[in-house]
Amino acid sequence: MSDQPVIELKNLHKRFEQRPDLAQRLLAMVGKPIGLDTVHAVNGVDLTISRGQVVGLVGESGCGKSTLGRMVAGLIRPTEGTVSYQGRNAADLGGADRLAYILGVQMIFQDPQASLNPRQRLHQILGESLRVHKLAPKSEIGARVDQALAEVGLGSEYRERFPYQISGGQRQRIGIARALMVQPSFLVCDEPVAALDVSIQAQVINLFMDLRDRHGFTYLFISHDLGVVRHISDRVAIMYLGRIVEESSAEEIFARANHPYTQALLAEMPDVNKRGRKFTPIKGEIPSPLAPPSGCTFHPRCPHAMPRCREVVPPLIEIAPGHKSACHLNTP
Amino acid sequence: MNEKEILLDVRGLVTAFHTEQGAWPAVDGVDFVVRRGEILGLVGESGSGKSVTGFSLIGLIDAPGEVVAGQVLFDGVDLRTLDEEQLRQLRGERIAMIFQDPLMTLNPVLRVREQMTEAIFTHHPEISRQDATRRCVEALTMVGIPSPEKRLDSYPHEFSGGMRQRVAIAIAMLNRPELIIADEPTTALDVTIQGQILYQMQELCRAHDTAMIWITHDLGVVAELADRVAVMYAGRIVETGPVEQILSAPRHPYTQGLLQSMPATSEPGARLSQIDGMAPSLSGREAGCTFRPRCPHARPECAAAPPPNTVEADRSYRCYFPLQEAA
Numbered sequence: 001m002s003d004q005p006v007i008e009l010k011n012l013h014k015r016f017e018q019r020p021d022l023a024q025r026l027l028a029m030v031g032k033p034i035g036l037d038t039v040h041a042v043n044g045v046d047l048t049i050s051r052g053q054v055v056g057l058v059g060e061s062g063c064g065k066s067t068l069g070r071m072v073a074g075l076i077r078p079t080e081g082t083v084s085y086q087g088r089n090a091a092d093l094g095g096a097d098r099l100a101y102i103l104g105v106q107m108i109f110q111d112p113q114a115s116l117n118p119r120q121r122l123h124q125i126l127g128e129s130l131r132v133h134k135l136a137p138k139s140e141i142g143a144r145v146d147q148a149l150a151e152v153g154l155g156s157e158y159r160e161r162f163p164y165q166i167s168g169g170q171r172q173r174i175g176i177a178r179a180l181m182v183q184p185s186f187l188v189c190d191e192p193v194a195a196l197d198v199s200i201q202a203q204v205i206n207l208f209m210d211l212r213d214r215h216g217f218t219y220l221f222i223s224h225d226l227g228v229v230r231h232i233s234d235r236v237a238i239m240y241l242g243r244i245v246e247e248s249s250a251e252e253i254f255a256r257a258n259h260p261y262t263q264a265l266l267a268e269m270p271d272v273n274k275r276g277r278k279f280t281p282i283k284g285e286i287p288s289p290l291a292p293p294s295g296c297t298f299h300p301r302c303p304h305a306m307p308r309c310r311e312v313v314p315p316l317i318e319i320a321p322g323h324k325s326a327c328h329l330n331t332p
Numbered sequence: 333m334n335e336k337e338i339l340l341d342v343r344g345l346v347t348a349f350h351t352e353q354g355a356w357p358a359v360d361g362v363d364f365v366v367r368r369g370e371i372l373g374l375v376g377e378s379g380s381g382k383s384v385t386g387f388s389l390i391g392l393i394d395a396p397g398e399v400v401a402g403q404v405l406f407d408g409v410d411l412r413t414l415d416e417e418q419l420r421q422l423r424g425e426r427i428a429m430i431f432q433d434p435l436m437t438l439n440p441v442l443r444v445r446e447q448m449t450e451a452i453f454t455h456h457p458e459i460s461r462q463d464a465t466r467r468c469v470e471a472l473t474m475v476g477i478p479s480p481e482k483r484l485d486s487y488p489h490e491f492s493g494g495m496r497q498r499v500a501i502a503i504a505m506l507n508r509p510e511l512i513i514a515d516e517p518t519t520a521l522d523v524t525i526q527g528q529i530l531y532q533m534q535e536l537c538r539a540h541d542t543a544m545i546w547i548t549h550d551l552g553v554v555a556e557l558a559d560r561v562a563v564m565y566a567g568r569i570v571e572t573g574p575v576e577q578i579l580s581a582p583r584h585p586y587t588q589g590l591l592q593s594m595p596a597t598s599e600p601g602a603r604l605s606q607i608d609g610m611a612p613s614l615s616g617r618e619a620g621c622t623f624r625p626r627c628p629h630a631r632p633e634c635a636a637a638p639p640p641n642t643v644e645a646d647r648s649y650r651c652y653f654p655l656q657e658a659a
Contacts, residue, residue: 060522167610168378197377197549199607202593206604224523227552231595231604250600268527270552271596272579282524285492301524 005087006186006218007049007072007105012081014042014067039289041067043242044081046316049186054212054219056233056250058226058265062289064242066190069222073107073188103133106179110191112171116163122149122174123159129182148177152207169200176207186218193228205232226269230254238262241289241297244316248323258325260302296328304329336367339543340389340511345402347381347388349614350395356614358384358397360567363641366511369541371534373554373575375590376564379611382547385564386513389545390427391419406511425455428504432516434496437503438488444468444499445484451506471502475532494525501529505536512537512544518553530557551590555579563587566612566622568638573647583647583654585627621652629653 016039024034041064049055059065070076083090085101109115127141146156152173193201237247246259257263264282284301299309316326347359359381366372376382388399404411431437448468472480475498518526562572571584582588589607609626620635639650
């Protein structure tokens with residue numbers, strides 16, 4: 001594993017703004033102030049992913065992890081900040097370089113049912129990217145489809161099937177095979193096993209690890225499931241309301257979690273090795289990203305909150321070699 | 333704890349779905365007991381029949397499904413012999429149900445107050461409006477909803493997902509039921525919210541000696557919450573017993589396979605041991621042991637007939653060649 005970064009995110013922001021309706025546009029025209037809701041989905045994220053690494057991105061619903069993943073894959077543009085692919089700003093890439101980026105970084109979605117066209121046969125779904133980008137002559141597409149199917153453990157008899165004729169686990173395999181068609185080097189996986197049964201989940205996780213061993217893929221693995229992330233990640237980043245609150249090697253974060261939110265997540269993780277636990281849950285709800293709390297966004301739920309936490313956003317600082325955390329407790 | 337009285341005794345329950353090709357049993361001969369104040373984790377993957385089992389208990393199976401055989405003895409009375417009116421009296425009063433999606437349970441156009449008091453007045457028309465409101469506030473407080481008096485006048489869409497599920501739980505608890513059937517109530521929630529709700533359910537069941545059937549696919553949740561566990565596969569309970577015994581030393585290869593598939597049970601980065609293949613569809617189940625095609629220990633004998641239920645002290649399993657504890 002080299003340290004060459006494949007993807008580098010610098011001060012990345014994504015804001016979703018409500019579009020003004022007619023009345024609001026009229027008010028704006030006569031110079032009246034209008035209050036538009038803005039969701040700051042990703043709020044200043046720096047993250048470096050090196051070649052061959054598996055980075056697990058963990059967070060609860062609404063924390064911005066999927067938005068971040070989509071920006072990395074180039075599906076949506078950041079409002080502010082840059083995504084660099086192999087050292088170059090993705091926004092400045094053009095022509096062949098841009099194509100190399102969008103093909104090199106492929107995305108695998110949570111819901112394979114929704115991401116596969118129900119009216120296409122599997123070989124059409126898989127072959128489409130080759131046809132669109134003219135990556136292979138027509139005569140070779142069939143062979144490439146079979147090869148991708150074999151890669152994810154499906155036989156060529158699946159070529160002629162429709163998505164509804166296969167099971168959920170197989171559909172996720174097709175989602176992976178489709179990403180493999182264009183020979184990517186980086187896979188953004190957005191909750192790829194969340195919708196699968198445990199026994200099928202294990203099969204798909206094993207497939208991800210086999211692919212890494214075979215092709216040396218780099219992964220951004222987005223999940224809310226710490227158990228899965230712990231299993232396959234080299235590094236782990238924990239997100240809460242648009243910010244990364246802790247980042248470190250997987251081993252370190254599960255052994256010595258620093259941020260109170262990470263500690264809470266670890267405590268709440270259902271675990272077959274814990275029996276008849278007396279639950280001691282963290283209090284409160286996840287705040288709405290429309291109105292995030294001031295200062296450290298975790299302070300309303302944090303057992304250690306101090307006055308400073310309400311006012312100042314704690315910076316993400318290195319607390320040990322390769323271990324970053326954003327908590328005021330580290331800087332007394 | 334084994335001295336406690338048996339509250340629910342299910343014997344030979346069969347629920348079939350009628351199709352043009354014939355009747356397929358989604359639940360195929362299920363037996364289990366739940367004692368007072370006990371939490372039973374009913375675990376299985378999609379299509380194993382765990383939810384259908386829960387629905388069958390209180391007569392919530394609609395056509396083309398039908399409970400075709402078995403007894404559901406609740407406090408000594410077979411619920412299958414009751415008519416719809418008697419069942420209606422029982423549901424929401426002595427047996428309550430919590431569903432996975434609280435939006436399905438809650439009426440979107442009624443305030444929480446109306447939905448809660450309705451549950452009280454249906455069973456206790458003699459209660460005054462004031463007392464009913466007081467009970468609603470108590471129930472909402474119990475499940476940890478802040479400023480319950482104010483929230484009574486909110487509509488379901490004004491609550492977050494976790495809060496909505498709490499309202500659904502509060503409604504289920506209103507009449508102090510003796511049994512709660514909970515169908516994956518935390519599956520759609522975030523881990524920290526799931527933790528809060530598990531905590532409250534555990535507390536509530538202990539405080540009121542309420543028995544609960546917790547239907548889930550997550551063995552991790554069962555390990556932490558339940559007293560006993562029943563593992564379902566393809567319509568049958570393949571193994572049941574105290575959580576500690578079943579999870580530490582499974583006898584059935586499917587239970588062991590499920591446990592070993594969980595990332596938590598293996599070294600990070602190591603290959604997960606997987607159960608090959610997939611669960612059979614309703615129409616594609618094998619004769620004999622339904623797990624045979626996926627079982628690493630299958631032998632020709634397994635194909636002959638479904639394995640009988642073998643009882644061993646506190647636990648039981650359906651396997652001809654049960655796993656032995658590692659010596």
